[in-house]
Every structure is written in C-alpha cells, then in structure tokens.
Amino acid sequence: MLAKRWLVFAIVVYVLQFAIGQILDYSFLKSEIYKSAVINSQVEKLTNSDILIFGGSNGLVSFDNRILEERTHKEVYNLSEDDTNLKLHLLQLKLILNRGIKPERIILVIGSMEEGLSRNFLRYLPYLSHDEFVNNDFQKFSKLEFQAFKIFPIFKWAKYNNDLLYPTLYSMFLNKNYHHRFDTNGDYEYPVVSAETMENGINQKVELNYLDSNLLEFKNLCLQNGIALSIVNTPFLNKEITWNEDRGDVMNFSSVFGSNTNLFYDAAHINKNGKLLFSNIFADSLIKVM
C-alpha cells in the first residue's frame, strides 16, 4: 500500500515535470530570446536574408547591419552569439540548413579556435528532444547529465534557470519580443569607454589553424549547399591573427585598428565608434568579393 501510494505520486511528479519541460521547450523555441531561439522562430526572416553572420562576441559587436545592407543592397542578419565557438557555429549552420534556410553568403567570424563546448551551448538545450544535431553534440560531453536532461526535461530548466527559465518566462508573460543583448538585426554594440580604464592588450601574434576539423566541416557544408563563405577576423587591440594557410576565403582585419584604444571597448572587442568605422571598411572588401 505504502509503495503503491509513493509510486503513484512519483508517476504524477514525473508526468508533471515532463509536461512543464515540454511547455518550456516549446515556448523557448517560439521566442526570440537568444539566437538559438531565433533560428527556430524566425525561419522566414532568416530565409529572406542574403547574408548571415556567424560568430562569437567579436561577430556580435563588430558589424552594423544597416551599413552593410545599404552598401551591399543585400538583406543581412547577424546570428553571432557571445561565449560561443566554432563548434557551436557549425551546429547553428546544421540547424539552419535543416530548416531550409540557404543564404547567398555566410560571414564566419573567428577570434580563436577553442575546443569543446562553449558555455552558451546551454542555449541549445531546448532542442534536445527535437533535433539530432544537438543531441549528437551534447552526447559527446557529459553523458550522465545528457541522459538526465532527456529523461527529465525539467532538469535543464532547473539547472540553467538563470539563463533559460527566467528569460523564457519573461518572454512568455511580459515581453514576447524580448531579445537578450541584440537588436532586430541581431546586432549589439559596446559603448565608448575611457581609454584609461581599458587594458592595453598584449602585443602578440596568434596563428589559427585553417585545417581545423570544425572549420573544414563548416566549409564543406557551405560548398555542398552552394553558399559562399567568407572567413573574417575582426579587429583586436595590439594583436595580430595569422593563418597557417589561406585559400583566398580569409578576410583578415585583426590588426586594422592597431593600438587605437578610442575604437575599442576592451582588448578583444571594438566599441560603437569602432563598429561604424569597421562596418564601412568591411563593406568595401565585401563588395569586392561578391
């Protein structure tokens, strides 16, 4: 009798958590909170875009889409997201291709080539029960947690309540069009800060691997789907990025602003002024390759 009562209770709790988890997954994927949600909820907008920008925080803060659109006469949307890496950009590409989104050109912004899952991979957790690509990528890392997230969908919402639950609830009940750190074009900008408070960056050269497996897969997918690809390095303060190989698709602007602190928010990101200037410089180069 005792066991039966607790068993019934456990089943009720399980069903309840499953239902809550599914409702939250659905609401998240219908929202515009993060770029991960935009990929699913704004398919039409992305399909109408001629150019999509992929990248981490460098990609997010370096482009003014209005300038790019004016200069190139193309629709541009920025899918860059902070705290993400190449592995996640590859996942984004698979997700958009799976939804039939095929832009003319992709601009892939690369600042570094960190391995593994970046922190904001968690923003793709609501895809777990929907998309095999996300499943595969998560499975490679914490297997136990991954299984728990699948069996008890509410776990991920509880574990990442700061990043997933609260924004989703906010979007569900208070502001349907809530965007976390980006505008309607997918852009974000850093303010102009005093040069005195900024770290000067380190005078250094960093070499990136052109033959990185994620990058090669990214390029192959673009090639197979007839998408032109431009690999871009945005400006850094006192840092020069080089590549161990270049087959003509790299646009390297890493040292274009040198040590001009007026154009930077910090050593790795340009500010509002830097963004305006860089967008024009970049548009000039882009027009030439288009």
Add this chain to the structure above:
Amino acid sequence: MLFNSLAFLIFLVVALFLHWIVFSKTAKWQNLFLLAASFGFYSFWDWRFLFLLLFSISFVFLIGIRIDKTESEKARRVWMIFGVFTSIGILFFFKYYNFFLSSFLDFAESFGLKLEVRLWKIILPIAISFYTFHGISYLLDIYHKKIKSTSSWLNYALFVSYFPLLVAGPIERATHLLPQLKDKRRLKASDVSEGISLILWGFFKKVAVADSLGSVVNLVFENTGNYSSVGLVLAAVMFAVQIYADFSGYTDIARGVSRLFGIELLLNFNFPFFSRSITEFWSRWHISLSSFLNDYVFLPLALFFRNRGKWGIYFSIFLTFLISGFWHGAGWNYVFWGVLHGLFYLPYFLGKGKKLKSIYGNKIKGGSWIGNLLSRLSVFGLVVCAMIFFRSETIQAGFTYFGNIFFNSKWLALNEFIKTGTHAVILIKGILASLIVLSMEYLLFRSNSRVENLLNSKLKILGVLLLLFVLGSFENSIEFIYFQF
C-alpha cells in the same frame, strides 16, 4: 560523490533497491550490504585511503575488546590511552603535521633562524576527523563502562563508515547507533515520509540558499577592499546563513537518507539562529560535535579543575573551544574562531548569581518579545563576527575585513553586488530562498517541531520541488564546506 549530484541520486536508488529487496533477509546481510556500499561510496574520492579507514576501524575495534576484557583498572587506562592517542596521532599526522611544522618554521624565522626543513606532501584523507572521533568516542564509552565492546567487526565497521554520516557527520555515538544495527530493519511508512522530508528540505537549503549565497560571498571575501561597509556586513551575514544552510542541509540529507535505510542518526542542528544566549546557540549548533566535546573534553577538564572555582570552569570552556577550533581545520583562523567563542563566555563569569546561572540553563524562559529579539540579534551578531575569521584565509585577513567595515571610504554602495545581471539574479534567488528557509524553520521552532515533520503532505513536497526548480542554483554548485574537515 556529492550528496547534491546526479551520481549520488543513482547510487542511492540502487542501494535502496538492493538493501530492501536483495539483502533484506537478515540484519547481517543488510549490514554487510551497507558496509560494502559505504566503502564503495568512500572509494569514489580516493580508494587508497580506504586502507587507512580499514586500519583505523580494525585497530579501534581490537583495542575496544582489549579494554572491555581487561579487569585491572590501570591496564584498562593504558589500553584506552594507547587507542585514543594512536587515533589522534594518525589524525595529527595527516591533518596537522605540515601545519605545525610550517608554523614553527615561520616562528623561528621571525627570530632570524632559518631552518632547512622540508614539508611533506600529505593529502588529507576525506572524513578523517569524523571517523577518528567516532573511534575515540567508542573507546571512551567502553572505558567509562557506558557500553560493552561489540564482538561484531561488521557492526563496528558500519558504525564508523556508514555512508550517510561518513564524510561530514553527524558524529554518532556507539550507544545510539550500534543498537540499531543489531536487529533486522523493516521499512516503515514514517521512515519513508520523514526521510523524504529531510532530504528535500536539506537539498533545498544546500542548492537554493548555500550555493546561491556562496557564489556572492566568495566574490566578496576574495576582494574585501572593493566593497562598502554595509556590503561587507551583508556578506558576513550571508556567510553565516550560507554555512548554516550548507552544513545543516548536508545533515538533513544525511539523516533523511539514513531514515530510508531504517536507521536514525543524531540531531545535529536545532534552529541555532533563534538562540537567545551563546550557550543556547552551542546546544543547537553542530550538536553532535558540541556534545562530544562536552562529554570527552569539557567534563573531564572541569572535573580536573574543580577546585579552582568558576575560573576553573571558565578555563575548561575556553580550552574546549580552542580544541573545537583545531578540530575544524589546520589554520590559525579556525583556532581564533574557537578562541572568540571561548571569550564570548567571559561576561557570564564576570557576573555573579543569575548571570552565571544562565550559562547552565540552556534556554532562557519568558521575557518580552523585544528583549527576546534583542537577545537573538546579539547572539547572531556575535556568531557572525566569529564567522568572519572562520571564512577568512588567515587571522590577519579577518582583521582586515573588520578594518574595511569600520574604516571604509564607502559606506553604502550596494551596486557592487550586481555587477552583472547573473550576479543580481543569483543574489535575489539566495535572499528569497534564505527568507523561506528561516521563516519556515522559525515556525517549526515556535511549534517545537522538527524538519522531518515539515513536508508531511505530498502537496508540500511538490511545493518544495517547485521551489527547487525556480530558486535552485544547480549550476553554481559548491562543495559542502564541512567536507574539508
């Protein structure tokens, strides 16, 4: 394997199934399984230290039999001293050898004496303080003829290494636990419901209160110079609430898990923040350690100094707290924390009559509500002050913290806590969860009830699960503070 991990949840479910279904035939089978599970649990940290644990168990077990079987009082005492001092010696080597040696070297260097002595690379075996104290209490109880030595190595080994209490207590007594291991245990409805209540409430305290507040407190204690006076006071208060939620949460989970196996563990916390005197506080905070120190340190000392009047008693109290500080960790900040608590007793002894009497009565009865409130706030304030040293890396860092509170150019700049949106959210979650915990426990305290009775309906259980979902800080998980001791 932490109590707040997924791995432990799976371990627990499997262990419960095996204990109640596969190994439920006799008490011996049940105990054998629990011992195997406990050793497995311990091996998750470092299997090599299992040998030390096995040695400690077997050594104390054999000495216990020797004391019991020896008739001569003198020989009994020799065996007892041998057993206790060997146990303390092992603890001293692993926990304090480097500490005392480096302290001595620093001291010598301050006199210009530079000694070329190398420190050893000693890894502190987890739970060593706890299982050593289990062994010592067992030997002393046999010596004082409170119990007979057990003839079952299995039962004694389980008493010392039972996994819910192995890593951070409560420090059990053989008189309480060993009798529960004698007979076959049967699953009772009250054990299940009260066990689940304890686990969930403890889990909520750990994940929603301790881990949220802990992430904020860590930031403040790492950069005390960056915070305003009010900010530093708030962080100190938050640390007191954090350590309470962390340790009492751990104990609640341990007691709850144990109840699911049909074994009741000692109460370790009894709403200490509602105490109206420092004596009452110590009768409610880490009860299993306080009562251990009371029985095996304070009382023998008080007996020894009985001819020295009230100052003999005070000296015994002071020494007991000094040892309590040492027990907590190999750091002078812990010792100073103990010294402070010893000093908190001083005013009682400076007074006469009623004031001195109140030290023996744990609970002050009656009084106006404002008087009670002021008493509670004063006790809490003293506890928080001492906690600053407990949390600081060194005594000097503790004094710097106080210095920054009193001689700060910024009095109030609370925006320092909310440098990022995530910080603000974690702080709000922690404060909300703390208010829920403290108010629910105040209701229990007022009604003379206990945590095991808190979630006495399935609706309440659902409520706490929902609160965990919304307020939990699973991502900012911090190791239980008392694991390091």
